[in-house]
Amino acid sequence: MKAKHPKRIAVLGSTGSIGKNTLKIAAMYPDKFKVLSIAARSSINLLEAQIRAFKPKVAAVFDEEAAKKLRKKNLCVEILSGNEGVIRAATLKDADMVVSAIVGSAGLMPTFEAIRAGKDIALATKEALVMAGEIVMAEARKKGVKIIPVDSEHSAIFQCINGRDTEEIQKIILTASGGAFLRKDVSELKKVTPEDALKHPNWSMGRKITIDSATLMNKGLEVIEAHYLFNLPLKKIDVVIHPQSIVHSMVEFVDGSILAQMSEPDMRGPICYALSYPARLKKVLKPLRMPEIKELTFEKPDIKKFPCLGLAYDALREGGTMPAVLNAANEVAVEAFLNKRIPFTKVYYVVARLMEKHRPLKYGSINEVIEISNLAKVKAEEIVRSC
Amino acid sequence: MKAKHPKRIAVLGSTGSIGKNTLKIAAMYPDKFKVLSIAARSSINLLEAQIRAFKPKVAAVFDEEAAKKLRKKNLCVEILSGNEGVIRAATLKDADMVVSAIVGSAGLMPTFEAIRAGKDIALATKEALVMAGEIVMAEARKKGVKIIPVDSEHSAIFQCINGRDTEEIQKIILTASGGAFLRKDVSELKKVTPEDALKHPNWSMGRKITIDSATLMNKGLEVIEAHYLFNLPLKKIDVVIHPQSIVHSMVEFVDGSILAQMSEPDMRGPICYALSYPARLKKVLKPLRMPEIKELTFEKPDIKKFPCLGLAYDALREGGTMPAVLNAANEVAVEAFLNKRIPFTKVYYVVARLMEKHRPLKYGSINEVIEISNLAKVKAEEIVRSC
Numbered sequence: 001m002k003a004k005h006p007k008r009i010a011v012l013g014s015t016g017s018i019g020k021n022t023l024k025i026a027a028m029y030p031d032k033f034k035v036l037s038i039a040a041r042s043s044i045n046l047l048e049a050q051i052r053a054f055k056p057k058v059a060a061v062f063d064e065e066a067a068k069k070l071r072k073k074n075l076c077v078e079i080l081s082g083n084e085g086v087i088r089a090a091t092l093k094d095a096d097m098v099v100s101a102i103v104g105s106a107g108l109m110p111t112f113e114a115i116r117a118g119k120d121i122a123l124a125t126k127e128a129l130v131m132a133g134e135i136v137m138a139e140a141r142k143k144g145v146k147i148i149p150v151d152s153e154h155s156a157i158f159q160c161i162n163g164r165d166t167e168e169i170q171k172i173i174l175t176a177s178g179g180a181f182l183r184k185d186v187s188e189l190k191k192v193t194p195e196d197a198l199k200h201p202n203w204s205m206g207r208k209i210t211i212d213s214a215t216l217m218n219k220g221l222e223v224i225e226a227h228y229l230f231n232l233p234l235k236k237i238d239v240v241i242h243p244q245s246i247v248h249s250m251v252e253f254v255d256g257s258i259l260a261q262m263s264e265p266d267m268r269g270p271i272c273y274a275l276s277y278p279a280r281l282k283k284v285l286k287p288l289r290m291p292e293i294k295e296l297t298f299e300k301p302d303i304k305k306f307p308c309l310g311l312a313y314d315a316l317r318e319g320g321t322m323p324a325v326l327n328a329a330n331e332v333a334v335e336a337f338l339n340k341r342i343p344f345t346k347v348y349y350v351v352a353r354l355m356e357k358h359r360p361l362k363y364g365s366i367n368e369v370i371e372i373s374n375l376a377k378v379k380a381e382e383i384v385r386s387c
Numbered sequence: 388m389k390a391k392h393p394k395r396i397a398v399l400g401s402t403g404s405i406g407k408n409t410l411k412i413a414a415m416y417p418d419k420f421k422v423l424s425i426a427a428r429s430s431i432n433l434l435e436a437q438i439r440a441f442k443p444k445v446a447a448v449f450d451e452e453a454a455k456k457l458r459k460k461n462l463c464v465e466i467l468s469g470n471e472g473v474i475r476a477a478t479l480k481d482a483d484m485v486v487s488a489i490v491g492s493a494g495l496m497p498t499f500e501a502i503r504a505g506k507d508i509a510l511a512t513k514e515a516l517v518m519a520g521e522i523v524m525a526e527a528r529k530k531g532v533k534i535i536p537v538d539s540e541h542s543a544i545f546q547c548i549n550g551r552d553t554e555e556i557q558k559i560i561l562t563a564s565g566g567a568f569l570r571k572d573v574s575e576l577k578k579v580t581p582e583d584a585l586k587h588p589n590w591s592m593g594r595k596i597t598i599d600s601a602t603l604m605n606k607g608l609e610v611i612e613a614h615y616l617f618n619l620p621l622k623k624i625d626v627v628i629h630p631q632s633i634v635h636s637m638v639e640f641v642d643g644s645i646l647a648q649m650s651e652p653d654m655r656g657p658i659c660y661a662l663s664y665p666a667r668l669k670k671v672l673k674p675l676r677m678p679e680i681k682e683l684t685f686e687k688p689d690i691k692k693f694p695c696l697g698l699a700y701d702a703l704r705e706g707g708t709m710p711a712v713l714n715a716a717n718e719v720a721v722e723a724f725l726n727k728r729i730p731f732t733k734v735y736y737v738v739a740r741l742m743e744k745h746r747p748l749k750y751g752s753i754n755e756v757i758e759i760s761n762l763a764k765v766k767a768e769e770i771v772r773s774c
Contacts, residue, residue, distance in 0.1 A: 159644065162549050168667050173677060240677045250649075256672025257546065257656055258649040262637075269644055280555050285643025290560060290627045290685040298677040 006034040007275065008094050010119070012086065012110050013101035014038035015046045017206040018124040018150060021267050022099050022275070023050060029281060037089040041106070042066040051075050060089035062106070086110045091117035097275065100125045101150070103208050104331050105324075105373050112136055112366050118143045122274035124150035126225040131324040132369045133228030147229065148274040152203075153222055154229060155270035156248035156261035164253075166231055173250040173258075174222055175242040176301065177202050179214035182243060186305045192344045194337060202245035202265045211334045215347050216301060220312020221330075224323050227316055234316050239309065241299045246288065264288060307348050311355060320360035321372045328376035329354040329383075336384045350383045393421040394662065395481050397506070399473065399497050400488035401425035402433045404593040405511040405537060408654050409486050409662070410437060416668060424476040428493070429453040438462050447476035449493070473497045478504035484662065487512045488537070490595050491718050492711075492760050495519060499753050502526045502534075509661035511537035513612040518711040519756045520615030534616065535661040539590075540609055541616055542657035543635035543648035551640075553618055560637040560645075561609055562629040563688065564589050566601035569630060573692045579731045581724060589632035589652045598721045602734050603688060607699020608717075611710050614703055621703050626696065628686045633675065651675060694735050698742060707747035708759045715763035716741040716770075723771045737770045 009026065013019045019040070026033040039060035040047045048070060051059050060080040061067035067081030080088050090098050090110040098114040099122045100107055107125030112132070114121060116139060123129070128136050140147050149155050153174045161169065180199050181189060197214040198207060205213070212218035223237050245265040252258045263269050263285050272284040303310045308330070315326040333350035336342045342350070354376060363369050396413065400406045406427070413420040426447035427434045435457060438446050447467040448454035454468030467475050477485050477497040485501040486509045487494055494512030499519070501508060503526060510516070515523050527534050536542050540561045548556065567586050568576060584601040585594060592600070599605030610624050632652040639645045650656050650672050659671040690697045695717070702713040720737035723729045729737070741763060750756050 159646065162551070164549070170674070238677075242677075247647075250677075252674060253667050254669045255656065255659060255667040256650055256670065256674045257660065257667070258675055259547065260634075260647045260649060262645040262647060263643055269642065272642060273644065280640050280642040280644070282641045283643065287557070287639060287643045288645055290625075290629075290637075291687040293685055296683040298680055300678040 006030070006032055007096045008034045008036045009275065010037040010039070010090055010092060010095045010098045010114070011035060011101065012039045012090055012098060012107065013103060013125070014050055015040040015043040016101055016103055017204070018101035018267065018271065019099070021271050022101065023054060025268060025272055025275060026054065032281070033275060036095050037092050039086045039089040039102070039110070041102075044070045048073060048075065051077050058089050058092060060085035062086055083109065087113045090114040091119070095119055097122055099150070099271075099275070100128060103206060105131060105328060105370070108132060108370060109366060112139065115139045115143060115145050115147075118145055120146045121148065122150050122271070123147050126151060126221050127327055129225045129228040130221050130327050131373060132363070132366055133224065133323070135363070135366060135369075137228050137231075146277070148277050149225075149229060150267075150270050150274045151222060151225065152265070152267065152270045153249040154226060155273055157226065157230060157251055159261045159273065160249070160251040160259040161230070168253050169230075169232065169236065170252045170254045170256070171236040171238055172226060172230065172232060173238045173240055173252060174219060174226060175240055175245070175247050175249050176216065176219040177213065177245045178241045178243050178301075179216065180210075181214050182241065189305070190343055190345050194340065197337075197344060201243070203267070205267070207338060208331070208334055211337060211347075212330070214344070215308040216306035217308035217312065217330050217347070217351075219301070220309045221327065223312055224316050234313065239301050241301050242297065244293070244296055246293060246296055262288060308351065311348070311351055315355065318360045320362050321369065322355065322358060322360035324369050324373045325358045325360075325376045326351055326355060328373040329380040332377050332380035332384060342384055342387045346387050349387070350380055353383050354380050393417070393419055395421045395423045395483045396662070397424040397426070397477055397479060397482045397485045397501070398422060398488065399426045399477055399485060399494065400490060400512070401437055402427040402430040403488055403490055404591070405488035405654065405658065406486070408658050409488065410441060412655060412659055412662060413441065419668070420662060423482050424479050426473045426476040426489070426497070428489075431457045435460060435462065438464050445476050445479060447472035449473055470496065474500045477501040478506070482506055484509060486537070486658075486662070487515060490593060492518060492715060492757070495757060496753060499523055499526065502530060502532050505530045505532055507533045508535065509537050509658070510534050513538060513608050514714055516612045516615040517608050517714050518760060519750070519753055520611065520710070522750070522753060522756075524615050524618075533664070535664050536612075536616060537657050537661045538609060538612065539652070539654065539657045540636040541613060542660055544613065544617065544638055546648045546660065547636070547638040547646040548617070555640050556617075556619065556623065557639045557641045557643070558623040558625055559613060559617065559619060560625045560627055560639060561606060561613065562627055562632070562634050562636050562685075563603065563606040564600065564632045565628045565630050565688075566603065566605075567597075568601050569628065576692070577730050577732050581727065584724075584731060588630070590654070592654070594725060595718070595721055598724060598734075599717070601731070602695040603693035604695035604699065604717050604734070604738075606688070607696045608714065610699055611703050621700065626688050628688050629684065631680070631683055633680060633683055649675060695738065698735070698738055702742065705747045707749050708756065709742065709745060709747035711756050711760045712745045712747075712763040713738055713742060715760040716767040719764050719767035719771060729771055729774045733774050736774070737767055740770050741767050
């Protein structure tokens, strides 16, 4: 690929874990990438530093109050605010690619608008596909935009498929580290603290996803994401626990041959791959020294111990608005757990309760999904209060 | 890929392990493959059964006496003989693909002639590349024929590369089971018998290659094969011991990401892939159940204990006719070991001694290489006698 100019990128969620790593990579390869816009929810101190370092044309702050404070700093950049501001940062005319890395359901609309504007997407915000996969993928096909996954698992699968026909795929196998509590007895899970849950064995990630990793809900969301991203039915998507987080996922082809992608667990790998696809940048990751790897092991996920994974399967089977409701309830429940309002095991309870109450509907637009999601959050909050 | 007719194949070495498996596959997929010709050295009983089962147009027997015996059977097939007969079987006008599976240096000329005749090659006879890689690959490029590897390791690498640019490859990593004596102490190796060496832990293969696996010479020959097949320098080719034979080889890309190909150890996988490339046939291999795999481990090869691997590196570094001499000496030495004329550890000795004496030359033709190889065999036999 010959890029005539550096790839001009918009980074949505620039102050989160993926956003920060994306900017690190942009700083490492200034001839390859130019940061055109950045957007964050409210962390204006970090955002200010990023503005000074990367000199984007536009910065957006979702939180209006925070935006006001930032404007007072008189930085040489246009500071937008609110949902509209984030969407403008996501749809700048000159941008070649949007890194969609806003945590949670807030990332759906900006991602969708970026696709509508014809931007290629480096997708970390799995919620865009979990909540509204059908509409999002249909829009991407319509506009001919590429959606390149940033999740390590989906990046692995994307690398293994490498343009091969979906017909050749027997199944994909998502690996999961198993999270912080893989070896804990189910009886101990009631008493674990957010601090315990945030100790991920292999990956350094944001708080929300680290808790999702401990409940295995993250893997459930990834199954839904994979379903839409790779256009595969649920029965062709397996999950396997792989505690070493070296094999990031696998693809089994119809003949029984499996391709697996491996590397050190380092998010710069998939981020860089999404940014530079189809090219690969040099020396992004510390190379694996195979003889230094003691062993790679695989085991079945324990759905009884980690029932959130089962909920995600249920949500995908039921379809319609159910995955969005699952996701909304989980966001509220995880936040409540992080704030020590509910114990770890009640995350499942909150999501399961809400799903029981929800009759899944077909949805016709992104706005409809967002409304359902917001309503689900209110109801989930009620369940949290009743816990 | 829409094949208008079944792919018409010539099977050279039809009575060997790869040849028999190829015919099994042809029998399983009669709509996909038609066996046009078969060729063997001297096993006429099996060849007769194959002629009756597959009704090829042509059968060739290298051994003239054996051919005479077979002709007396009055089978409805043209029976050719000698080197010329095998070459005719390899170059039939109607053949789409030649499965090159003659064991050892005898496979070089028929393979080369098949390439000259513009046939795609499913290559199991690694000697064609070990002995004369430069000329063979140059001819393949000139004729625009595909050389699809049948060795499980090279098939793995071929599948991982999947058309990507060589520039993207940081290195390839060939896996080796370690053979029958991986855990034996070096002091015990003097006393091992051919029967011990033929007990390969994972793969069911021919006798020659099973001994080569026990000495690690097989991996050395594969390094040389990979060098020519994938056009990579020696420093970009690693070897790692992987006792479970599940990961068949790996490719590390410039960004540090690794792709690995995995399956049950079953030669029908790579054979089928080569035959049907770029399509994949369905349900060729028993699918791997990842959670049933206890562990995958990797370790450095012990070149002191298995010095034949080092000899292959030396031969490739010296270049010219040296790999052909290495290969010729090894063929004689392995045969001598199988006939209990020399102990296991003397295989290395015979090859090393002959390589010391040989001054590598540039070669200009296949005939020149074959002459050097034949001469080397005579000299190797002398060394065997002096052991």
